[in-house]
Amino acid sequence: MKVAVGIDIGGTNTVWGFVNHIGKVIIKGKIKTAEFKSPEEFVRVVSAQINEVIQNHSDFELCGIGIGAPNGNFFKGTVEHPPNLPWKGITDLKSMFLHFFDLPVLLTNDANAAAIGEMLFGSAKGMKNFIIITLGTGLGSGFVSNGELIYGHDAFAGELGHTIIEEDGRDCTCGRKGCLETYVSASGIVRTANLMLQEDKTRSILRELTKICSKGIAECAEKGDELALQIFDYTGKKLGFSLSNTVAVSSPEAIILFGGLANSGDLILKPAKKYMEKYLLNLYKDKVNILLSTVPEAHAAILGAAALVWKHVENNSFIEKESI
């Protein structure tokens, strides 16, 4: 059986899994990233774990290794100045893995991996032009055009979270002001909630929460709390406005929402769609879907990373077919 390995490197944990071509995770494992001071040692241990699985499964035919990592550079196979990993500077992870595997090794950032995962196994199946928006602590994005990721000249395209939607707006961790992710992300919606709770003195069950978090706001909104609903409307407006401008650049068939805030479903989806349509140029109205991800969140990171391999195999088999 043909299998791909997907590795998702996070600041605390790294998870890996063997994935078949229809996106089933067959075997998976986990290792604490933070415990490895040296990336070489990290790669050695992960590679040993993977090789052990292969030795125990003579029916596995490994096609390649896909890696999703923060600040991953697809062109170079490097991880560059990741804020949350123990290894600083530029780490050539691809070369390190190639030392243990004579197979294609592909590495990109988390949002790009998620985009390919969504294209092969999720809501974007069969689509060639779409955008994925990952709503975590920040806002990540991946753009697919004509079936391929838009990497740009340096592999760093797709930072929609750091487009400025309000001049002199909220302070962003990037050092600038008014970035989309300061409004639309788990931390952005909490900032909105805290501001609205200060400004608006009406009753709200939000005031009963010990700590305001995006999940708590969603729960209050689901109970019909007016202020919580306003918070989602405001967040959806900022997202919808930004998406309307983004559609004018890449004209996607759909925009897929993934991650924490996307789990609030219609609470974020409906206002985002409403305001996107409001601001859209006529040419694009009623043509662009906003969808929720259908890749199971528990396995999404592994599936996204493994999808890099299946996409690579698919592209190459296309060339092989062409050359017959």
Next chain:
Amino acid sequence: MKVAVGIDIGGTNTVWGFVNHIGKVIIKGKIKTAEFKSPEEFVRVVSAQINEVIQNHSDFELCGIGIGAPNGNFFKGTVEHPPNLPWKGITDLKSMFLHFFDLPVLLTNDANAAAIGEMLFGSAKGMKNFIIITLGTGLGSGFVSNGELIYGHDAFAGELGHTIIEEDGRDCTCGRKGCLETYVSASGIVRTANLMLQEDKTRSILRELTKICSKGIAECAEKGDELALQIFDYTGKKLGFSLSNTVAVSSPEAIILFGGLANSGDLILKPAKKYMEKYLLNLYKDKVNILLSTVPEAHAAILGAAALVWKHVENNSFIEKESI
């Protein structure tokens, strides 16, 4: 000699030319678009002119026909609801030309054709990731990613001129408010000038012009007129801000400015670059050039249209090479 025909369809005139593979226009012709009530008759006459040239040049080996047209749809080969052409609705120009030529016929909009022209014959030669901004009465744009145009799912990607940069900003011809082209275009800079002339009562030689136009503003600025310089600074700021957000989406190697307003050279280039750098995310700073087009404007439209053919030939010869 291998040649391509480039046809540029405008509201008043249509120009066509035979172009060789290094971008030399060998023979060209012109016809009044507005005189043809029926597109079929128009295509018949243009085709006859082209065929006459071929009959008189036995050394010409025609590789295909490229067409640049307002609201051109690359996927369908149609022109859809063009505001300035005599034919309303959707016109299947590609099929009409295929009736006269057993050759590849490729059709797209003016800005996309200009992008391919720039990639083969101009400032973007050798680049795989860049953006072209055409500054005419409005603002058009074409995005090239990994050597290919971003068309989106419906062929209508690349409407940067209609991204909203100011909510409730200036009225736009599209029916919305605050679109980039209401600030950055020949008509946009005239609006800025008229507003500034009203608000600012200081001396300016602009007041001596019988009619404010973008060329006149540039001439005054070149003479050192303070208000005219402020107008360019304001226009460059709006463009630079918009480009900083656009770079975060597609991370291009360069942005090429083309057309009327681009002829003012450093007057628009310098403030655009200054403000783009100011607003850019650190990741992209000092990496993105803003360049002026080097395709000669007199032939740009023909060259852009013909470039569609050469690009098509190049892509196909790649596949042929792969299959050897």
